[in-house]
Amino acid sequence: MKLNHNIEILRGDCIELLEKIPTQSVQSVITDPPYFLGMTHNGQKGTFNDLAICKPFYEKLFFEYKRILKPDGCVYFFTDWRGYAFYYPLFASLIGISNCLIWNKKSGPGIFYRFAHEFVLFYSSKPLVGKRLGLNVIDSIAAFNSGAKKTNGEKVHPTQKPVELIEKFILDSTNAGDVVLDSFMGSGTTGAACINTGRRFIGMELDEGYFNIARTRLENNLKQDS
Numbered sequence: 001m002k003l004n005h006n007i008e009i010l011r012g013d014c015i016e017l018l019e020k021i022p023t024q025s026v027q028s029v030i031t032d033p034p035y036f037l038g039m040t041h042n043g044q045k046g047t048f049n050d051l052a053i054c055k056p057f058y059e060k061l062f063f064e065y066k067r068i069l070k071p072d073g074c075v076y077f078f079t080d081w082r083g084y085a086f087y088y089p090l091f092a093s094l095i096g097i098s099n100c101l102i103w104n105k106k107s108g109p110g111i112f113y114r115f116a117h118e119f120v121l122f123y124s125s126k127p128l129v130g131k132r133l134g135l136n137v138i139d140s141i142a143a144f145n146s147g148a149k150k151t152n153g154e155k156v157h158p159t160q161k162p163v164e165l166i167e168k169f170i171l172d173s174t175n176a177g178d179v180v181l182d183s184f185m186g187s188g189t190t191g192a193a194c195i196n197t198g199r200r201f202i203g204m205e206l207d208e209g210y211f212n213i214a215r216t217r218l219e220n221n222l223k224q225d226s
Ligand SMILES: C[S@@+](CC[C@H](N)C(=O)[O-])C[C@H]1O[C@@H](n2cnc3c(N)ncnc32)[C@H](O)[C@@H]1O
Pocket: 012, 013, 014, 015, 032, 033, 034, 035, 157, 159, 160, 161, 162, 183, 184, 185, 186, 187, 188, 189, 190, 204, 205, 206, 207, 210
């Protein structure tokens, strides 16, 4: 579904939808997958054996990211400390890894020290010309729970990311008019950041409820932008 000539959102399983994206057509993949890795049903702890079932999904996903990426494109892939060890070897071998960014979001859950950071696996085929990326620790952008800026609007998804964080990744890795893809768009934060920065956006979401939330949010943002 095209919301205008720059913003397209697709409902369905990203593994199937990605197959329809042309080869070498995307400048940056910026995405925040579901964080169930390493957890059991009660959200506490799991084993690596449990994760074998997820491996084919992520192998295919990373293969598709690499295929659709332009030769000078980038990938930003969110995870937390539980998922990192699972993703790292797959990401490194199927895409390539350039760094791990650490987002210090200043607040977080946990009873054995609260965990207040998330990781972002980062790939770029070469240094980003003309960009000053700075340190790999980002600690100037707060999570929703610890006072995200009003520019983020309402919290409509349990794991919604601040728009400024995604805008930073977009500005660091793309130029105006480039295509940014988010295969797990949730409430459409990456799309909102693309509207703010003048990038083209392709978003994918499996859940009908979140797809509709993203659609309404992006339609409203486009109205405000025009
Ligand atoms: C962590 S959330 C993303 C939240 C988003 N960053 C935001 O700011 O709203 C992950 C999303 O991926 C969606 N999802 C899970 N499996 C999917 C799949 N196979 N294809 C597309 N979307 C999927 C979930 O429904 C969920 O909304």
